[in-house]
């Protein structure tokens with residue numbers, strides 16, 4: 001049996017991508033399913049326990065498995081492979097973390113990062129990455145919300161700095177145009193994913209995402225495509241020859257809350273991810289939240305429909321890569 005109490009969950013969970021803001025032991029949004037106050041991390045008996053009125057209750061292992069989409073056995077494996085954190089190390093990191101939490105510092109960090117970035121140009125790591133991932137994509141389609149940063153420090157929770165890496169930066173804004181946060185994808189100089197477990201990281205924003213979007217293109221169109229991931233959004237742009245507007249929401253909970261002003265589009269197409277069924281809830285999260293968005297849009301008299309891949313674990317970016325070989329456009 002895995003000894004749950006042997007883990008310092010407060011420093012370990014962030015290493016699996018669960019932001020410290022979720023571990024405050026106060027009611028707040030759920031890292032897995034969103035909301036505003038449905039979740040509480042209480043770490044009873046040091047076992048990493050939590051309660052969510054949507055996803056249910058569980059321990060640190062359950063939380064890792066829910067959040068990352070792996071099985072409990074895989075979570076145990078990952079934990080056994082991870083460098084465990086001593087209380088001494090943890091205190092040092094807690095101090096740094098507290099400093100970083102200062103809102104003004106956050107704002108400045110976001111600004112600095114954005115100012116240090118440049119537009120994407122042929123041959124740079126972001127251009128190469130997009131080129132590998134999304135055949136047929138033309139860089140000139142991109143809006144100025146996606147940029148290239150030549151070197152951002154990669155910081156591994158509980159371990160430390162891992163050097164500067166090139167990154168794709170994408171900016172999420174509210175529907176009124178206020179920048180909320182930045183999303184980073186760490187890359188290698190030749191355009192592959194950087195060699196770390198979590199190459200995709202969201203900066204701590206001015207607030208939690210609440211229907212805010214990265215508008216990937218400037219296409220004026222009567223149709224809007226929405227999805228969770230940047231790569232999926234890029235694939236939709238390629239598949240439509242950049243004929244429809246594409247907005248990306250970064251996670252399913254935020255997609256469910258998508259803030260799409262009434263009258264801006266005639267139709268919204270929700271490109272859902274086909275996630276595995278969550279054993280606790282019995283739903284596939286990607287489709288579940290897509291349904292929530294559909295309901296929300298319909299109740300606003302906005303025309304909308306959902307598209308979902310036939311195969312589990314396959315996203316529209318994979319499908320588009322296949323289509324470029326098979327030429328069967330019906331799958332997109």
Ligand SMILES: [Zn+2]
Nearest residue numbers: 030033052055
């Ligand atoms: Zn939840």
